[in-house]
Amino acid sequence: MDITDFYDTFFEEAEELLADMERHLLELDVDAPDAEQLNAIFRAAHSIKGGAGTFGFDVLQKTTHLFENLLDHARNGELTLRRDMVDTFLETKDMLNDQLDAYRNGEEPDQEAFERICQTLQRLALEEIGKGLEAAGGEAPTEPEAPAAEPKAPAAETEAPEPVAEADAGEAGGSGRRVVSLLGVGEKDRGLLVEELGQLGEVIEHHGDETRYEVVMESTVSDGDIEAVMCFIIDADQLEIRAEGEGSTVEASKPAAAKAEEATDPAGAKEAETATSAQADAGSAPQDKTDKPAAEPPKATEKPKPSGKPKPKAKSGGESSSIRVSVDKVDQIINLVGELIITQSMLDQTVSELEGPANGNLVNGMSLLQRNARDLQEAVMSIRMIPMDFVFSRFPRVVRETAGKLGKEIELVTEGAATELDKSLTERIIDPLTHLVRNSLDHGIEPPEAREAAGKPRTGKLTLSAKHQGGNIIIEVIDDGAGLNRDKLLAKARESGLNVSDTMSDDEVWQLIFAPGFSTAKEVTDVSGRGVGMDVVKRNIQGMGGHVLIMSTPGEGTTIRIVLPLTLAILDGMSIKVGSEMFILPLSAVLESLQPSREDLYAMAGDDVVLKVRDEYLPVVAVHEALDVSDARTELTETIAVIVQGEGRRYALLVDDLVGQQQVVVKNLETNYRKVPGVSAATILGDGSVALILDITGLHRLSREKKAARPARRAAPSLETVNDNELETSS
Amino acid sequence: MNQTTDAALAAAEAQNSEFLVFSLGDEEYAIDILKVQEIRGYENVTRIANTPDFIKGVTNLRGVIVPIVDLRIKFHLDKVEYAGQTVVIVVNVEDRIVGIVVDGVSDVMTLSPDQIKPAPEFGVTLSSDFLSGLGSLDDRMLVIVDIDKLLTSDEMALVEKVAE
Structure with missing residues (x-):
């Protein structure tokens, strides 16, 4: 090792x-x-x-x-x-x-x-x-640089990866010359151990054989620390440490008297400390020293090993109840549980087809299995969940620095830090969120003078909040700044050549800030204003299966709301049928479904059709066209229109049937294949077959591309090439 | 190192390799048996729209979503039908699992290096880049396919290229 x-x-x-x-x-x-x-x-x-x-x-x-x-x-x-x-x-x-x-x-x-x-x-x-x-005043002069003028010098030169355990060990140890006996340790390990001890102090001599090998060493390190280091390589019962001349083994939990001694002589040996500074030291931190040893022994005895030594891995307090597991292992468990759920629903389907009283037990057993499987799934999924605190905790720093740079006074408030989110999402949300926070600080919250002039408190307030809502987590960045300026945004959009009109709804205007290259900041600052970023933020969040909403009131502030799915591994889906094929729509995107009537459907230039739903005209996306389903209903009024929302826009998807709602385990298509337009992932249905999960915006894009391709083809059919046949099959 | 030439070294390595022989129409093809994970029936394949026609779709292989490629369509064979004999050879290629549809699997054969002849320059359908050679066994001829190269090639459109 x-x-x-x-x-x-x-x-x-x-x-x-x-x-x-x-x-x-x-x-x-x-x-x-x-x-x-x-x-x-x-x-x-x-x-x-x-x-x-x-x-x-x-x-x-x-x-x-x-x-x-x-x-x-x-x-x-x-x-x-x-x-x-x-x-x-x-x-x-x-x-x-x-x-x-x-x-x-x-x-x-x-x-x-x-x-x-x-x-x-x-x-x-x-x-x-x-x-x-x-x-x-009057205190003994200390060496200015004072490398060793620290009460914990004993522990300083040792190692033990765990902070608390080590600090404990530092107090629980002794110092000076001692004999470390290695019992039943092979020659190879002995060499390694002596080398290790050499790093902890000065090895004076070492001798012996495999059954008992003694190392005499001079060290400022505590016994507990030596033990902690050695235990990386050998077991605790293979180790014996005693002070030279002392017969018995010195346990980590030494009597308090030894501690007092240590306190007055903080083992300056190695650092050649002067007596004065040692005294100063003892004088300066007596509280710390004498309090702790008393509290130590009970702690030590709690530890599972009978020797009472502080194990390097042991943690104190609430921390001791956690273990470190690699994400791969967790993912593997999640996958397996996903399989179990699929198998269970396959069985369930078979059982539901059985009849007769003899099957009563089977049916009961199945429902029990179903419940257990769901519980198991939930429990396993929760392993991946970590609190938002993980994300929020880095913002005090960001806010402090940014505010300092901008000369603004800002108070940061976080709410719902205990809200849990999938680990992979937590990691990916940090960058977009940092950007949004900086943006709010820079553009949102006004300088103190401007705030006072507007009758607001000098100190701006930035709130970060997280909460669960349905299967989603909602993360908000709220500032009490000036709010977004509609006219300014519109003017700026025109300037950058974006297609805007004065009749746009506020929502649409706010979304402009996510357009690439868009920035209303008067000058480019260190913090923001380059116009790159917000579009990236939006893309990142969409990449996580979420979306961004903006709410703003002039003079009162802006709220940027990020809605994210709790996990990427499981999705609440609505199964739909188009022809004989089954697809899954993310339930979070589905708003409602209705049967379109002839008078609500309007044709537009070319092939485009819009559907009027409560005074709103929605673009119609025929799923069978986009995905080339041959046996689907083509008569518009016979289909069902599912109103869905993707990237803040609404569409009417035409499907043949709604089958039902179910939770599905999301399987990546890219693992063995590649990204497919219009499809975000795949899942396995109860009967073991694969169903594709539709990507709403991708689907819309696809159907537009197809429509765009068609007239061109009509105009010049002779130019058609063989490569086009993949697009052709639909018509 | 001794004086062996590269060719001899390669031959020694390739010595007596085992191949899985499968048929596409009347032609016999072979792939390195070490690439083969399993052989299963052709069933339950979910079509994926807007993909080349030789990509039949995806299937569930014990919880893993695996794309299925029909080599018969890829190689422009006249008759493509899915009958009882039609099987899917599941192969492992560069950490990916891909199923290939063939008309049937006949046997496993051991070929010595001298039974493998270099492949001549072919036409467009199957570039000789994707062939390891032609195996001759009595009066049979086996087209030995370099399945790694074939399935990861651009024209198979199975693997997303980084540039995209």
Whole structure:
């Protein structure tokens, strides 16, 4: 086994820690920092440093080290936080992210950036700590850069990917010279282990055989940490750690007395710390030190292993109830459950054809199976669901920075952060949402002066909300800004050569902002105004099977509403029949269905037909024409018109029959085939056959293309080529 | 490395390969048996509109949606009918699963390299790019199809090209 196997775990965890750190940094109240928050930030930096050290990610380790020191001073009150300092911290956090990415890709991080950030941090440390100490007065002088002047030094040089476990271990350990005994460890692993121990401290000597191999080492690291590292390679019961000269095994849960000792001597050995700074240290954080050990032992005993050692994977509190599973595995389960549902409905169909009392049990069993299968499906689908908090949590930062750049005062409110959404969708919604938020900040909310002049509070309010509605999730970006300006939009649209008229409905006018290359911003700013983006936003959201609506009231603000399906894997569908073929329409797109009467159908130039539905003329899309179904009803009044909505427009789809509503498992056509126009995906019906799920806008496009192709053909039939035969079959 | 020439090396690799022999009308074709996943009947194929006529549609292969290609139409055979003998050979091509409709599967044959002759330049219907060679066995001639190349080719329109 190789330590590199744990890289991925480390990367993932470090990423989470950084996200955590960012959240805390943003929440931090500069004037009255919350001690718990500072601690949390410190712990995150500390844990990353530990991991980086073990895995040999030098640059990352050094950066976090400096960062950690600074944070340590901050949480000890030796450093007065300022807003720009928090900005620097955030920058550092980004830097750490970059470094992490570099390591993940097997590259060395950018050296220049590293040096720059180090200098910044060192300068901050020098300036601020100096000041802080003066202010505190009388306190023992500390080394300005103070690499080791941190109470948690014992744990600092070790690793254990889990932040809490590690922090615990740091307190629960001892220091100084000790004997690590490896019991029943093969020669190959022994070499690896000694090497590992070498990274944790200084190995003085090692000897022994397979049954008992003793390593004498000098280390500032706690026993718990040594154990945590070793346990990557061997089992806990193969390991024995005791202080030199001591006979018994030292367990991770040492008596509180040992802790006190540790507190006064924070193992400065490695860093050659001076006694004074050690004292200063002990003095500065006694609270933290003495409180925790007392709380430790019970925690340790809770852990499943009898040795009571903190396992590297163990988490504290609510976190311990989660496991990490690869998305592939989850998807596989979802697929299998989908199959189960299909098989179940196949059986169901067969059973429903049976008659007679003898089948009573079978029928009962089937209904039970059906219920269980549905429950199972629901439960499995929920695995993929993650709360919107995952998305919303990054916006405080975006808002803060954007508002800063624009010189606006903005308060961000999030609602419904617990609303759950499919993971793949959550990841894909981030970019479009970021764009919308920036846009609202830039164009929506007015500068403070303008707001005051309009009789509104100086501080603009931006609300991000998420909620479930039916099978959809609705995400809204609401600002209380000036609202969209109809005249300006229309003028701008004319200028950019778009086809607009003054009689357009507000909805249609608002949709103009999604036209490519459209921007009403007076000048291009760093934030927005280039006119690229909004169309991309719309496309992205449509790509996820959703759509965007805009509501705006002049002077009061704008709401941009994104409607997305909860999941891409399952769809509420309406099965329709055209000729002998079955298709599925996404139920979310279906508004109503009706039988068209002759007087409501109007022919328009060429082949076009519109259907009048309650004072609205809807383009008619004959499904059999678009999809070349040969045995469909062609008499318009005999068909059924399904009024559907796609990309904000309505169409009347002509179909032969409505069959029913059902949930279908969406299967990608592109896995083994390719994208098909007019079809978004496929599904498997109860009888095992495949039905295509129709893409409404694609269908409309298709039918238009066909109509466009036809007159041309009439005019010049001789020019027809063999290649056209695929389009020809319909006529 | 010893002094083997490339041709000899390739021959050694291809030594005694096994082929699945199938018929399209009166002609006999063969494909590398390692590409074949399974053979099943032709049934329950859902038509897909606006695709070339040789793409019969898609079918459900134990929960996986698989496109079905009729090679008889692709190769412009006169008689295309779906009878009891008509089978679908499910092949694995570049991580994709594709079913090909043929008139029947006859047997599995082992061919040694010297039984495989290079394919002559053909006409338009079946470019010799898609052939690995012609196999001769007594008085039979097998057209050995490079199914990978054929099914991923542009003219089969089975695979979406990145440029699109």
